[in-house]
Amino acid sequence: MKLIKLSASALAIAAISATAASARDQVQVAGSSTVLPYANIVAELFGENFDFPTPVVESGGSSAGLKKFCEGVGENTVDIANSSRSIREKEIKACAENGVTDIIEVRIGYDGIVFASDINGPAYTAFTEAQWYTALAQEIVVDGALVTNPNTTWADVDASLPAEEIQAFIPGTKHGTREVFEEKVLLAGCEATGALDAMMNELGMSEDDAETACMSVRTDGRSVDIDGDYTETLARIESNPTGVGVFGLSFYENNTSKLKVATMSGVSPSTETIATGEYPVSRPLFFYIKKAHFGVIPGLKEYASFFVNDAVAGPGGPLSEYGLTPDPELGATQSMIENEETMASGS
């Protein structure tokens, strides 16, 4: 008899689940794990200060978030995708195919990428892009020919660096950070060493091929892709103090008692040097909103404009305290959200 009662209640639940496509009353956000802490901070403040419920923020990486974002329009799709890179043409197309056409792009600020090592480890205090390229590239140009990277220690790369085995922990390919690392460090280093020119002019490679060669990372174990987050990179550095890791600036600032940071081309990373553009390895952070959800999901527009409010994303606000470099053009972004300018209509 109990069984019958249980089955009856099970059926009741199933019936409810079939009918209750109840209206969603909180904003749903997905995407980049780099933007996640900032989104969490804003969501929390938003919940504290407004009558709307606190938005739900998922992480999982920029690409995963944008994919989810592009699944369609409607209450059971996310409203906002956080991204540590700008949306790609391919993704805009995928969005359009699923009916997601009016997308508002919001730049929230800039984030620096820093190169740090164990605080008691070898003296990795100054790097240049060229050194990173020479240390990590799959193949480098030696005497006019492309050879497998022969360097085994940092001192091989540059005599000014410690004579330690090369062991680098870099973000995995699913991270938006990897793209920035490849473009702003490896490719820049490739150009600086003259390898890019050599490949194009002396070896007769096409520009695309040469750039791909510049950005391909050695696979002999001296460079390790970290697919997890920065806590994993930190754990790897702690167990391997001669290694060097790639971190976000805000992560480093929360762990200054364990890590020491290196300068890049003589500039030490800070929100100031990133804002002025002196520190070379930085990238803008974005989030993307579905315009079609404005007015449907309560609090969506309020959340978006609260995010880029001067008191939140401006200098001295909680986001800059956490390590975000404020965007000097925040005012333009604010009015863009106010006027609901989509990517096609705006700029």
Added chain:
Amino acid sequence: MTDASASPVSPAAAPSAPSSLYEQSSRTKKRNASEKRFRAYGLTAIAVGLMSLVVLLISILGNGLPSFKQTYIVMDVELRADVLDKNGNRDPADIAKVMTFGYTPLIKQAAQAMVQEMGSDIEGLTDKMIGDMISKEAAGQLRNYVMKNPDMIGTTQQFKFLANGRIDGYFKGRVTMESAALDGNVTPEQLMAADEMAAAGYMTTAINPGFLTAPDASDQRPEAAGLGVAILGSVYMMLVVLVLALPIGVAASIYLEEFAPKNWVTDVIEVNISNLAAVPSIVFGILGLAIFINFAHLPQSAPVVGGLVLTLMTLPTIIISTRASLKSVPPSIKDAALGVGASKMQTVFHHVLPLAMPGILTGAIIGLAQALGETAPLLLIGMVAFVREYPGMPPEGLFDPSTALPVQVYNWTQRSDPAFFERASGAIIVLLVMLVLMNLVAIILRRRFERRW
């Protein structure tokens, strides 16, 4: 007579094997030695297992127990009317316009006044440092209080705020003077001030009920983060699993065991069930995303979807254990019931099922415990998220967003502030306690209802 010793067997056997009970033959010695060795292997295996368990428990308890305690600051805050209610009409709409940013200076000023009153003379202690010793959660707490009690504007009230995560870490031994000197978020001066406040009784370390009841907090406020939403989410999911998996699983196994004809169709079903029990849980997450969210349009991040996915995952476990316990009911009991004229259904429901109940319940609880600790399938249905709103009461609450306990552990280990590591270990302790309780219930049920024949 001469050939008496000519027997080829006895002389060879007799002198070499004086089969005495007091002296072991070499073969016996060998056998005994190998048995001893085997016992040693077994003991070593158990010792290794126990050692790793002890190491695991010590590290988790060592890291996690501090999260059940928290450092608080008690202070008087003047609720200045010129800041909180500029128009002076105590209109809730006007008061609501003052955001938490407006409350922060009040708290900072109150803290500075407190330090002055203590007459502390720590060199290099700036006003900003004093203000930063209090959790950022305090502004929200104060705003909530003022919104609820607008009449209190203009008075001075005593509040109990959380201390900043680093200050809290200092009292728990996680932060030291040396590490503070290197740390960008805390200074040795702040720690000295904290010592003075503790000596003066303003700062106390007490049991932290918020860890079990409060929702998650953002990366800037590790001290305020709690497990409230995660525990509720886990409980809701277990409810869904229990209500769906138990009846479906039991009905399926009774049919398969007692009624189904033995042919190739049931064989295929049987093989599939055993197979499904070994499928990685993430596969069920993908299935859940496709069926429940994309096809049935159930909301994302909702415990009902999580529960449905976990139901699919636990069903094979429940079916297999239920069938095993149905099988273990002696056929003589079935035969006797049938013999006195009971129908097949009466036999099953009056005799077989009650006798198999302890086994079924044990299997169900072990299946639930397995589901409780699962993160991977929840990743795909949006439950690995930052959720601060408590889900409502069931059944509507089953459709509100929430997280789950193992998800909270996963989330916290990803945060950059080291204080979250302590929280994650604390969450593991809570999860372990829940699992132990569930297994305890399984054992008690088995003991109570078990019958031997």
